[in-house]
Amino acid sequence: MSDEHKQMRIDAGLVRELAELLSANELSEIEVEDGDRKIRVKRELTVAAAPVQHVVAAPQAASPAAAAPTASAADTASTPMEQAGELVRSPMVGTCYLSAEPGAPAFVGIGDTVKQGDTLLIVEAMKVMNPIVAPRAGKITQLLVANAQPVEFDQPLVVIE
Template sequence: MDIKQIQELIKFVFKSGVNEVSIEQKEFKITIKTNQPPTYTIGAPAQPAAQLLAAPAVVATVTSAAEPIVAAPVKEDSSSYLTIKSPMIGTFYNSSGPDKPLFINVGDEVKAGQVVCIIEAMKLFNEIESEISGRIVKILVDNASPVEYDQPLFLVEPI
């Protein structure tokens, strides 16, 4: 199985809504797990552990770059919130220096054009301005952590 077939399989598993798929062939075994809520089915008994250890395992986890990974279930309805997304790949900073105040905190009101964070890319510090106005409900990224293009950074409640 080549990398293109594996990528197509990952896409198929993610779209189908299945939580986990395992495929075993002569030379390899692949297990694809998604982070969707589990669905339970009754099937054949699991293979003995000795058979599972016989082949090398490749584990692929499918996540969507546009959706943040949430460790605990969110109790609030986030469908009414707007997001401020990262316009570039880099490192997220919520202040201009370690001893400087934060650009924004949860509960602060933000206006369009206001600087909300800095993203460092290739030793350049880029000020990221909000394109929307509202109240910051949640900061989705930790300080000094890497961010991807179009990754949600903040949840904003429109005013």
């Protein structure tokens, strides 16, 4: 009976913390292993709904930018720029940061010239800062995300022409 009781002992605080990490980072599953104890927290995601939300979210992100006078010209020509330029996409779900720390200058801005390997921005996932680098040299023609914005896997972040 003591073995069964030992297996049933669950750290409710840890489970709550893991559940919060799932929600905060939009993950579907997280697992923690400590010796012979293993805790796995899962949530059901509707796979078909995620792409629909992603497609709807992208135009909404462009709409507020269209309201700004300087961005409206770039948004009007966004389709040709996307075709002529290369989209840099997020390799993961996380939070996008345009600078290394609050108050620091942004890594890049529209019109900046970058070399292959230059850091464009950071995507933070699970408290790990992941630099997103330029896949090639070119000029930044569009920033498709805002600072501290949540991003999805494969979401367009930057256009390099």
